[in-house]
Amino acid sequence: MSNTALTNGHTNGINGTTQNGVHDKVDFDPRSYDDLIMLTESVRRQVDLKEVPTIGIICGSGLGKIGDCIKDAQILPFKQIPGFPTTHVIGHKGNLIFGYLGGKFVVCLQGRFHPYEHGMDLALCATPVRLMHQLGVKNLIVSNAAGGVNPKFNYGDLMLIKDHIFMPGLCGFSPLVGVNDPRFGPRFVSIHDAYDRQLRQLAQNVAKDLKIVLHEGTYVMSGGPQYETPAEVVFFKTVGADALGMSTCHEVTVARQCGIRVFGFSLITNIANTDADNSVEVTHEEVLEAAREAGDHACTFVTEIISRV
Numbered sequence: 001m002s003n004t005a006l007t008n009g010h011t012n013g014i015n016g017t018t019q020n021g022v023h024d025k026v027d028f029d030p031r032s033y034d035d036l037i038m039l040t041e042s043v044r045r046q047v048d049l050k051e052v053p054t055i056g057i058i059c060g061s062g063l064g065k066i067g068d069c070i071k072d073a074q075i076l077p078f079k080q081i082p083g084f085p086t087t088h089v090i091g092h093k094g095n096l097i098f099g100y101l102g103g104k105f106v107v108c109l110q111g112r113f114h115p116y117e118h119g120m121d122l123a124l125c126a127t128p129v130r131l132m133h134q135l136g137v138k139n140l141i142v143s144n145a146a147g148g149v150n151p152k153f154n155y156g157d158l159m160l161i162k163d164h165i166f167m168p169g170l171c172g173f174s175p176l177v178g179v180n181d182p183r184f185g186p187r188f189v190s191i192h193d194a195y196d197r198q199l200r201q202l203a204q205n206v207a208k209d210l211k212i213v214l215h216e217g218t219y220v221m222s223g224g225p226q227y228e229t230p231a232e233v234v235f236f237k238t239v240g241a242d243a244l245g246m247s248t249c250h251e252v253t254v255a256r257q258c259g260i261r262v263f264g265f266s267l268i269t270n271i272a273n274t275d276a277d278n279s280v281e282v283t284h285e286e287v288l289e290a291a292r293e294a295g296d297h298a299c300t301f302v303t304e305i306i307s308r309v
């Protein structure tokens with residue numbers, strides 16, 4: 001089957017109605033388990049789930065190519081998913097894709113929700129992970145574009161995420177804040193093993209076989225959307241950062257709450273400034289350009305990992 005864009009009309013079951021497959025603004029509560037179930041049912045009605053997608057993928061800025069590599073793809077635009085907000089960030093297409101990659105049936109978020117776009121509602125931004133869990137995902141591959149802080153990193157390198165510092169989470173902006181329905185998972189979640197050791201080892205083996213430079217390090221998520229000042233970069237470097245971004249940690253936190261194993265990697269799209277006297281401008285355009293250049297590379301890497309999971 002060739003790739004299919006799903007545009008059939010549907011009823012979403014969460015308040016509003018739909019016309020021509022595009023949902024009206026719906027009153028979706030990301031902290032309601034019942035709303036999550038209705039969202040999941042809406043997705044199930046719109047796609048032909050040939051198998052249970054046990055692997056989920058989230059594409060970082062400009063890394064949508066990974067989604068484009070999926071075979072026999074069924075493409076569900078976010079605007080057809082009741083409760084999903086829209087993604088406004090250039091380089092995030094806004095599709096949920098089902099199909100085959102590395103010989104496995106996968107579900108891929110071609111575009112993500114950044115907390116800075118959605119009033120720091122981290123539970124809303126992490127809803128796709130809860131959806132993936134409902135659909136049967138057991139392993140999640142998260143990717144992002146990030147600024148390199150570790151002096152060994154070069155433009156275009158890949159960094160396997162070994163651990164993270166979730167700045168908004170530390171300041172009370174966690175997707176787990178608020179009343180917790182135990183059906184989402186436990187109230188208190190241990191994040192001691194956020195990035196699965198076995199999957200990291202597997203990725204290291206893949207990188208070696210494919211002769212890809214793969215660093216390992218700590219990813220820091222800040223709130224954004226402004227990039228960091230040189231002093232902030234030095235601060236993050238001092239506390240152990242290797243790469244900086246504005247995403248991922250909220251998704252990983254929710255994945256761990258519902259027991260999904262996580263593998264994460266960053267594409268180093270720029271080198272973060274550490275000296276205000278010799279600093280250069282960082283732009284989203286250069287981030288996207290780096291991601292475009294690394295697209296094939298990232299796709300091969302992810303495909304091979306999936307084939308070995």
Ligand SMILES: O=P(O)(O)O[C@H]1O[C@H](CO)[C@@H](O)[C@H]1O
Nearest residue numbers: 060061144145245246247287
């Ligand atoms: O983390 P992803 O989605 O790759 O996006 C990264 O790129 C954007 C900045 O250029 C920020 O949103 C940052 O988090």
